[in-house]
Amino acid sequence: MSKQSSYSREPVDKKAFTEAADRLYDRWAGHYDIAIRFLPFWRQWLDQSLPYLVGPRVLEISFGTGYLMSRYAGLYECHGIDYNRTMVATAQRNLKRAGVAAELVEGNVEDLPYVNGAFDSVLITMAFTAYPDADRAMTEIHRVLRPGGRLLLIDVNFPSDGNRLGTWLTQRWQAGGDIVRDLPALLRHYSFSVEDREIGGFGSIHLTLAEKSFSS
Numbered sequence: 001m002s003k004q005s006s007y008s009r010e011p012v013d014k015k016a017f018t019e020a021a022d023r024l025y026d027r028w029a030g031h032y033d034i035a036i037r038f039l040p041f042w043r044q045w046l047d048q049s050l051p052y053l054v055g056p057r058v059l060e061i062s063f064g065t066g067y068l069m070s071r072y073a074g075l076y077e078c079h080g081i082d083y084n085r086t087m088v089a090t091a092q093r094n095l096k097r098a099g100v101a102a103e104l105v106e107g108n109v110e111d112l113p114y115v116n117g118a119f120d121s122v123l124i125t126m127a128f129t130a131y132p133d134a135d136r137a138m139t140e141i142h143r144v145l146r147p148g149g150r151l152l153l154i155d156v157n158f159p160s161d162g163n164r165l166g167t168w169l170t171q172r173w174q175a176g177g178d179i180v181r182d183l184p185a186l187l188r189h190y191s192f193s194v195e196d197r198e199i200g201g202f203g204s205i206h207l208t209l210a211e212k213s214f215s216s
């Protein structure tokens with residue numbers, strides 16, 4: 001089976017998709033927070049984005065319980081947006097406990113409450129596969145980045161060498177409801193320059209570094 005034919009179908013009822021995921025996060029936010037603390041490999045994946053952040057203004061979309069943000073919020077002017085209210089409340093508590101500050105809001109990646117070109121970096125980890133409308137999300141992400149700004153994504157994709165274990169792991173994420181897409185191709189469509197690296201999970205976890213062109 002080719003990689004192309006294995007990518008996920010886009011959900012038909014996008015609103016229902018987001019609402020179902022939101023109900024799940026309401027129920028599981030507490031467990032999610034504990035899981036992040038006790039899963040060293042998950043933290044190790046997320047941490048790999050940190051050296052590529054550029055400031056001074058950083059936006060993290062879908063920050064979840066705020067683990068990654070607590071690692072860099074002291075260094076930048078930090079903003080965050082997440083759809084799930086329980087995640088936002090949990091992240092606020094975690095940031096306070098870590099002694100760092102960030103401007104957090106509840107909201108949808110498809111309708112970002114920021115002006116054009118507001119951010120030097122946008123960071124999204126393990127969340128793009130939860131967005132039911134890739135084009136609406138990418139249009140907004142592209143809009144709020146400044147020309148030359150950086151988009152850092154960590155997410156699930158297929159291993160480039162097609163190894164069986166990595167492919168199987170990616171398929172497990174799909175079976176759990178994640179929408180696995182050809183992210184580098186999508187980014188190029190929006191005129192980003194793109195570098196894609198496999199950082200874990202036998203090639204199933206990717207760090208995608210993208211730069212917004214000065215002319216778009």
Ligand SMILES: C[S@@+](CC[C@H](N)C(=O)[O-])C[C@H]1O[C@@H](n2cnc3c(N)ncnc32)[C@H](O)[C@@H]1O
Pocket residue numbers: 018021025036046061062063064065081082083084087107108109110124125126127130131
């Ligand atoms: C799997 S969690 C990832 C959390 C964190 N970034 C991490 O790497 O652990 C996915 C997050 O995406 C958020 N999310 C899902 N759909 C969203 C949307 N349409 N707009 C903004 N955030 C969304 C969820 O509320 C949840 O916090």
